[in-house]
Amino acid sequence: MPRYGMAVDLKKCVRCRTCYITCKVLHNIPSQFDNGRKYTRVKLIEPEAGKYPAVRRFFYPSHCMHCDDAPCVTVCPTGASFKDKDGIISFDPKKCIGCRYCILACPYDARYFNHETGIVDKCDFCEDKVRQGKEPYCVEKCIGHAITFGDLDDPNSEVSRMITEAGAVALSPQLGTKPKVFYGNMR
Amino acid sequence: MSGVQTVWGWPIAIYLFLAGVAAGAYLSAAYVWYKRGDNPVSRMGIFLAAPCLGVSILFLFFDLGAPLRFMLAFLKPFSSMISVGTWVLTIFFIIAALQWLKCYKAKEASLELSNAAWIAGIIFAVATAVYTGVLLGVVKAIPFWNTPLLPVLFFISSVSTGIGALLVGVLIKGAKDSDVGILHSLSRIDLVFVGLEVLVLLFYLLVMGQSRLAAASSVKMLVAGSCAPFFWIFVVVGLLVPFCLEWGLNRKQDNQLSSMVVSGTAAGICLLFGGLALRYLILAVGIFEGFSPIL
Ligand code: SF4
Ligand code: SF4
Numbered sequence: 001m002p003r004y005g006m007a008v009d010l011k012k013c014v015r016c017r018t019c020y021i022t023c024k025v026l027h028n029i030p031s032q033f034d035n036g037r038k039y040t041r042v043k044l045i046e047p048e049a050g051k052y053p054a055v056r057r058f059f060y061p062s063h064c065m066h067c068d069d070a071p072c073v074t075v076c077p078t079g080a081s082f083k084d085k086d087g088i089i090s091f092d093p094k095k096c097i098g099c100r101y102c103i104l105a106c107p108y109d110a111r112y113f114n115h116e117t118g119i120v121d122k123c124d125f126c127e128d129k130v131r132q133g134k135e136p137y138c139v140e141k142c143i144g145h146a147i148t149f150g151d152l153d154d155p156n157s158e159v160s161r162m163i164t165e166a167g168a169v170a171l172s173p174q175l176g177t178k179p180k181v182f183y184g185n186m187r
Numbered sequence: 188m189s190g191v192q193t194v195w196g197w198p199i200a201i202y203l204f205l206a207g208v209a210a211g212a213y214l215s216a217a218y219v220w221y222k223r224g225d226n227p228v229s230r231m232g233i234f235l236a237a238p239c240l241g242v243s244i245l246f247l248f249f250d251l252g253a254p255l256r257f258m259l260a261f262l263k264p265f266s267s268m269i270s271v272g273t274w275v276l277t278i279f280f281i282i283a284a285l286q287w288l289k290c291y292k293a294k295e296a297s298l299e300l301s302n303a304a305w306i307a308g309i310i311f312a313v314a315t316a317v318y319t320g321v322l323l324g325v326v327k328a329i330p331f332w333n334t335p336l337l338p339v340l341f342f343i344s345s346v347s348t349g350i351g352a353l354l355v356g357v358l359i360k361g362a363k364d365s366d367v368g369i370l371h372s373l374s375r376i377d378l379v380f381v382g383l384e385v386l387v388l389l390f391y392l393l394v395m396g397q398s399r400l401a402a403a404s405s406v407k408m409l410v411a412g413s414c415a416p417f418f419w420i421f422v423v424v425g426l427l428v429p430f431c432l433e434w435g436l437n438r439k440q441d442n443q444l445s446s447m448v449v450s451g452t453a454a455g456i457c458l459l460f461g462g463l464a465l466r467y468l469i470l471a472v473g474i475f476e477g478f479s480p481i482l
Contacts, residue, residue: 047479058480071327077269078259097259098252101269103194107328108478113194118252172478176327186480 002151003087004125005180006139007162010060012146019061019138019147020044023123026137030116039112041123042138058186061138061147063123064089064110065170065179072102072111072122080119087152087180088125096120107175125149152180191408192329192473198250200467203319204348205243206276207341207462209236210316211349213283217309218376219369225298228369231356232349233290237283239352240315244276268325272318279311316345319466329473330398331405336391337469343384344462350377351429351458354451367444370451374433377458381430388426405472414472421468425461429454 020042023029030039042063049056066089072081073089080095081102096119103111103120111122126136130149134140139149150157162168166184173179216232223229248254260273282304290298320338327333350373357366392410395402409418432454436447 045480060480075267075269075325077263077267077273078256079263079266080259095256095259096253097256098254099250099260099269100194100252101267104192104326104473105328107476109190109475113252115252120252171480175476175478183480 001085003153003180004130004149005066005087005152005159005182006125006136006147006149007159007166007168007182007184008061009146009148009162009166009168009184011166011185012144013059013061014144014146015059016143017044018141018143022137022141023063029121030114032115039114039121041110041112041121043109060183062108062110062171063138063181064106064125065108065177065181066125067108068178068180069176071105071107071177075101075105077101084127088127088130089122090124090127091120091122093117093119093121107177108171108179190475190477191471192475195250195470195473197467198246200463200470202243202246202250203322203341203466204463205239205246206315206319207345207466208348208352208459209240209243209283210279210312211345211347212236212239212352213279213308213312213349214316214346215349215353215373217305217312219373220300220305222372223369225300226366226369227360227363228353228357228366228373230290230298231360232353233283233286235352235356236312237280237287240276240280240283244280268318268322272322275311275314275318279308279315282308282311313342316342319345323469323473326473328475330400330402330476331395332469332473333402334391334394336387336394340384340387340391341466343380343387344465347377347380347384348458348462350374350380351455351462354455355459358448358452358455362444362448364444367447370447371436374436374451374454377454378430378433378437381426381433381458385426385430401474401476405474408472408474409468414468417464418468421461421464424457425464429457429461432457 023042024040032039042061045062046057046059066087070083070089073083078095078097080092082090084090098118100113103113111120113120129136135149139147148158148162150159152160154160163182168182168184170179170182212232213236216229219229248257251257260270263270264274286300286304317338320341323332324334324337392406396406408414432450436450
């Protein structure tokens with residue numbers, strides 16, 4: 001059984017936002033805003049650091065980290081949020097009661113509440129595609145080839161190689177959820 | 188990406204508050220029953236508990252995005268704090284509703300309530316009050332909530348709001364001279380609970396203010412930031428005023444019904460306001476710890 005994960009090489013990222021758009025369009029995610037927060041599975045995070053004149057703007061796509069110790073799964077009362085055998089933090093819309101406890105539990109702000117459907121939604125690594133042996137949309141469409149996806153347990157998989165080559169690390173690992181999305185060439 | 192949570196708002200605050208009132212009113216009723224047996228004050232507690240809990244559950248129900256599927260929350264009783272709560276509240280509701288029915292049917296006749304029912308009710312009332320704090324207490328992503336102090340605070344506040352509801356209920360319905368004694372001892376007990384609430388709240392804010400996590404920002408937002416006006420109104424109206432009123436009642440030692448009616452009702456209303464404000468404020472200043480690439 002593979003243990004799926006993802007890596008993003010920020011040096012290869014050209015900040016084109018294709019991952020965000022493609023995910024939104026191909027997953028039919030509505031265009032509304034929720035308290036200023038977009039309905040989206042992929043977020044583009046652009047924090048600034050430093051003091052003038054030494055200022056830097058970061059840019060990285062962020063979505064569900066598919067945490068190995070996923071707090072969203074622990075708090076879900078119905079099993080709508082669950083961890084699959086291949087490590088994907090999956091979501092069953094038919095079981096979700098819309099309590100939004102998972103949104104509070106997720107430290108990565110990966111979930112949004114869809115007022116149209118009354119339930120939450122999040123990145124599922126495009127699991128339907130992945131199980132047919134294909135790649136997630138964001139990986140497939142990224143024009144810089146900055147995102148890779150695959151089996152973390154296989155040292156020769158593309159994702160494992162990118163993690164080693166780009167020195168990719170998890171974001172804020174001190175939160176203790178063991179994310180399976182890694183970012184390389186962060187600085 | 189740290190930010191203030193906007194996921195749970197007023198409906199959840201009311202839900203937590205009313206569940207607490209129900210538990211507190213029930214526990215006070217049990218205490219009065221234990222001291223005096225069947226009497227109007229105890230009956231008022233029984234009369235308030237089940238309806239408050241029922242309304243509280245309705246608030247939770249209608250806050251769900253997909254309420255019609257709520258039955259799913261019963262399927263995995265220990266999987267999540269919400270499922271645990273669903274079970275605890277349901278069982279407490281059944282016990283309280285059965286006693287409510289007996290009480291309703293008894294009318295003027297003397298009321299028989301079994302000790303077993305009382306004990307089960309007390310256990311589930313305590314569980315309900317504590318649960319309202321644990322629900323938030325287990326959320327690690329929001330450090331201000333993530334502490335065992337929160338269930339303690341909510342439990343104390345629940346008892347206090349329950350006593351408040353009882354005072355208001357009895358006094359508005361029309362208390363008799365014979366009730367004044369027990370109302371006095373309830374207000375004396377509440378004096379202790381409000382005192383405890385102030386101490387625990389102070390300790391809670393001090394501990395969280397020292398935190399290196401987002402909890403410190405929550406404390407700031409509460410005592411000196413955008414929530415500060417409401418917070419200080421809560422401190423004065425929800426804690427200090429009822430404390431002084433109850434202090435006054437107990438110092439004078441007058442068992443006059445008239446002074447109980449005025450001070451008791453006022454204190455009770457303030458306690459209820461305070462209980463709701465406390466829950467709303469704690470929800471409102473829940474700030475996510477957040478994650479960042481710049482670390
Ligand atoms: S990033 Fe959030 S939603 Fe995704 S697995 Fe982790 S806790 Fe769950
Ligand atoms: S909103 Fe849905 S997925 Fe999230 S915890 Fe509630 S039931 Fe589970």
